[in-house]
Amino acid sequence: MSTLTISDKERFLINQEGQDFSHEAKTFIKIRELALKNLKDLDFPTKKLENWKYTNLRGISKIEFRPQSAINIIAEKVKAHKIPNLDAYTLVFVNGFFSPEFSDTAEEKDGKFVVTNLNTAKRKFIKFVEPYLGFQTRAKDQFFVNLNSAFSQDGAFVYVKAQQKLDKPVHIINLVDGDLVAAYPRNLIVAEKLSEAQVVVSYETIDTASALSNVINEVFVAEGAHVQMDKIQNENKNTTHISADYAVQHKDSTFTINTIPANGKLIRNNLSILLDGTGCTANLNGAICLNGDIHVDNQTYVNHAQPNCDSNELYKAVVNDQAASIFNGKIYVNKIAQQTNAFQSNANILMSNDAKANSKPQLEIYADDVKCSHGCTIGQFDDEALFYLRARGIKESTAKKVLLEAFIGEVLDKIKIEAVRDYASALIAKNFNSKN
Amino acid sequence: MLKINGLKAEINGKEILKGLNLEVKPGEVHAIMGPNGSGKSTLASVLAGREEYEVIDGDVDFDGQDLLDLSPEQRAGEGLFLAFQYPVEIPGVSNINFIKTAVNEVREYNGLPNLETKEFMKLLKEKQQLVELSGKLANRSVNEGFSGGEKKRNEIFQMAMLNPKLGILDETDSGLDIDALRIVANGVNELKTKDNAFVVVTHYQRLLDYIVPDFVHVLYDGRIVKTGTKELALELEEKGYDWIIDEFKETV
Ligand SMILES: Nc1ncnc2c1ncn2[C@@H]1O[C@H](COP(=O)(O)OP(=O)(O)OP(=O)(O)O)[C@@H](O)[C@H]1O
Ligand SMILES: [Mg+2]
Numbered sequence: 220m221s222t223l224t225i226s227d228k229e230r231f232l233i234n235q236e237g238q239d240f241s242h243e244a245k246t247f248i249k250i251r252e253l254a255l256k257n258l259k260d261l262d263f264p265t266k267k268l269e270n271w272k273y274t275n276l277r278g279i280s281k282i283e284f285r286p287q288s289a290i291n292i293i294a295e296k297v298k299a300h301k302i303p304n305l306d307a308y309t310l311v312f313v314n315g316f317f318s319p320e321f322s323d324t325a326e327e328k329d330g331k332f333v334v335t336n337l338n339t340a341k342r343k344f345i346k347f348v349e350p351y352l353g354f355q356t357r358a359k360d361q362f363f364v365n366l367n368s369a370f371s372q373d374g375a376f377v378y379v380k381a382q383q384k385l386d387k388p389v390h391i392i393n394l395v396d397g398d399l400v401a402a403y404p405r406n407l408i409v410a411e412k413l414s415e416a417q418v419v420v421s422y423e424t425i426d427t428a429s430a431l432s433n434v435i436n437e438v439f440v441a442e443g444a445h446v447q448m449d450k451i452q453n454e455n456k457n458t459t460h461i462s463a464d465y466a467v468q469h470k471d472s473t474f475t476i477n478t479i480p481a482n483g484k485l486i487r488n489n490l491s492i493l494l495d496g497t498g499c500t501a502n503l504n505g506a507i508c509l510n511g512d513i514h515v516d517n518q519t520y521v522n523h524a525q526p527n528c529d530s531n532e533l534y535k536a537v538v539n540d541q542a543a544s545i546f547n548g549k550i551y552v553n554k555i556a557q558q559t560n561a562f563q564s565n566a567n568i569l570m571s572n573d574a575k576a577n578s579k580p581q582l583e584i585y586a587d588d589v590k591c592s593h594g595c596t597i598g599q600f601d602d603e604a605l606f607y608l609r610a611r612g613i614k615e616s617t618a619k620k621v622l623l624e625a626f627i628g629e630v631l632d633k634i635k636i637e638a639v640r641d642y643a644s645a646l647i648a649k650n651f652n653s654k655n
Numbered sequence: 656m657l658k659i660n661g662l663k664a665e666i667n668g669k670e671i672l673k674g675l676n677l678e679v680k681p682g683e684v685h686a687i688m689g690p691n692g693s694g695k696s697t698l699a700s701v702l703a704g705r706e707e708y709e710v711i712d713g714d715v716d717f718d719g720q721d722l723l724d725l726s727p728e729q730r731a732g733e734g735l736f737l738a739f740q741y742p743v744e745i746p747g748v749s750n751i752n753f754i755k756t757a758v759n760e761v762r763e764y765n766g767l768p769n770l771e772t773k774e775f776m777k778l779l780k781e782k783q784q785l786v787e788l789s790g791k792l793a794n795r796s797v798n799e800g801f802s803g804g805e806k807k808r809n810e811i812f813q814m815a816m817l818n819p820k821l822g823i824l825d826e827t828d829s830g831l832d833i834d835a836l837r838i839v840a841n842g843v844n845e846l847k848t849k850d851n852a853f854v855v856v857t858h859y860q861r862l863l864d865y866i867v868p869d870f871v872h873v874l875y876d877g878r879i880v881k882t883g884t885k886e887l888a889l890e891l892e893e894k895g896y897d898w899i900i901d902e903f904k905e906t907v
Binding site: 604611612615617624626628 | 703705706726727728730736737742743761
């Protein structure tokens with residue numbers, strides 16, 4: 220008996236095809252072609268790979284996910300995912316496709332900046348896009364990165380010209396609506412010399428019985444520029460979310476990324492920061508509070524390629540029920556990167572016997588004048604503190620809430636936009652309690 | 656007010672309190688002394704409701720209620736206060752929010768509305784002054800980085816804010832210099848009325864110069880083995896505990 224078999228990956232890739240990108244400029248088509256070529260040699264990551272040791276993709280390669288544009292998007296359902304009291308340029312994407320009717324773009328506002336969707340930018344602002352798009356995502360060995368590069372429909376484009384400042388934050392809302400959706404939103408954020416930008420990216424669900432969000436954020440921070448990014452992952456329990464976030468920083472720049480993985484089925488974040496100039500500061504923070512059986516895996520990679528840079532990582536997790544929180548933080552210090560300060564801290568509180576936390580620092584240091592420190596703790600709830608509060612008349616439930624808020628609050632305080640901080644705090648507070 | 660009857664308690668299977676009796680009436684001050692490890696803090700913890708300790712026998716009546724039946728927060732609501740021997744540091748929780756939450760939760764327990772911010776601030780100022788606690792500490796995290804003396808004064812400050820019926824002070828005087836000792840004692844004396852009572856655990860007679868006890872008890876091996884008046888404290892300071900322990904051993 221002879222059968223023509225094709226692998227799960229091949230079938231999966233066939234399902235992603237059928238999108239027409241032929242209208243794009245050659246330079247952008249090339250990115251897709253290269254990614255497709257890479258995908259030929261790649262496959263879905265398995266637990267055999269060191270970086271995927273703790274995260275099992277639970278057979279997603281067999282699921283018939285496909286790109287699908289949503290039909291009949293109901294305005295009320297989109298509005299429900301806005302962040303209350305946030306005054307921002309809002310860009311809405313549903314299943315990775317741009318929804319102009321719910322978005323307010325700012326194209327060359329006063330000649331200072333561009334806030335629009337990537338497809339528009341590829342046509343109208345090609346000279347701003349071309350030098351940057353795909354620059355950081357050429358990794359041949361990353362399956363999901365190449366998957367997004369090949370099939371991404373659209374995303375946000377934020378470009379701030381030299382010495383300019385976005386007059387308000389940009390809020391990129393990514394929604395999924397429909398079953399078996401594969402969404403590939405891809406954002407490109409460019410802050411030119413001495414400019415400033417605040418970007419909030421949220422991932423949420425309108426409705427789906429099964430979805431894959433495979434996303435990329437690519438950030439360029441030029442000399443002396445400041446970029447702060449808050450990333451809120453609040454999708455439903457049927458959604459697998461895989462994110463790759465890249466930033467390259469030039470001299471004296473600052474980049475901060477705050478990650479709040481709150482809800483979903485499985486969330487994987489790959490942060491990759493390249494400190495490619497002297498005097499840079501990178502801040503990577505994670506406020507993680509989980510319940511139910513969600514699995515969250517945060518991987519960070521900070522590459523100190525140049526001297527005199529600081530990186531600060533603070534990830535804190537509260538884990539309830541059967542949830543799992545993984546942290547893997549790699550710091551690489553190049554041999555010329557003297558006077559590097561690299562700090563990393565990961566603290567976990569397990570609230571139940573079935574909750575899991577895994578923490579792994581990885582330091583690779585080739586310079587000798589370096590201050591590096593890392594600390595990870597995995598512990599139980601602080602019963603001494605709990606008793607102290609209760610002995611002062613504070614109810615057990617209130618006391619627990621006070622203590623967890625204090626623990627996670629240290630990270631939430633890194634979110635500078637009050638409305639976003641409130642939104643994130645509320646999501647987190649909901650997860651303080653068990654779902655069981 | 657407090658009536659402890661034949662109290663036996665253990666931790667990790669080890670019996671610490673071995674049949675302890677004590678009665679405290681309104682308006683009284685009791686001092687409890689005794690060698691290290693005799694069970695003084697254990698008694699305080701059991702009364703405050705620490706769950707690690709298991710009561711295996713005896714009962715405790717607090718103003719007509721079975722104290723051992725109540726949760727720690729209910730006990731505080733009923734007016735029991737423990738000043739900890741080792742106050743806990745709680746990073747990220749501001750001292751002022753902590754005490755505000757505590758005051759309002761105790762009020763809620765007693766069917767009273769929350770204090771208006773203005774009233775709360777007034778009370779706060781007044782009580783901070785009472786124990787000469789710097790206003791700066793209000794905005795710091797609870798006990799975090801406080802000096803030993805500041806921690807102890809913070810305990811008395813909390814006690815003053817909550818105005819309990821029964822205050823149990825577990826070695827609040829240990830580690831205090833003379834000035835701080837006077838401040839703490841003065842705080843207690845200001846709070847003292849004919850309706851409330853204090854149990855003061857101490858190793859040092861010097862505290863009892865400031866807080867004058869009506870009774871002095873010696874706790875040894877989980878039992879109160881001798882009770883006297885304030886003169887007993889002086890005698891203990893001079894002669895130590897051995898003679899009492901010997902006396903006790905002869906009787907059993
Ligand atoms: N978790 C525990 N497990 C086992 N034994 C304990 C535990 N906690 C306390 N103990 C023991 O209980 C006994 C009484 O301790 P306690 O702290 O009540 O003494 P104390 O009278 O307050 O002493 P001190 O004057 O030193 O404060 C000690 O022998 C102590 O070692
Ligand atoms: Mg003690």
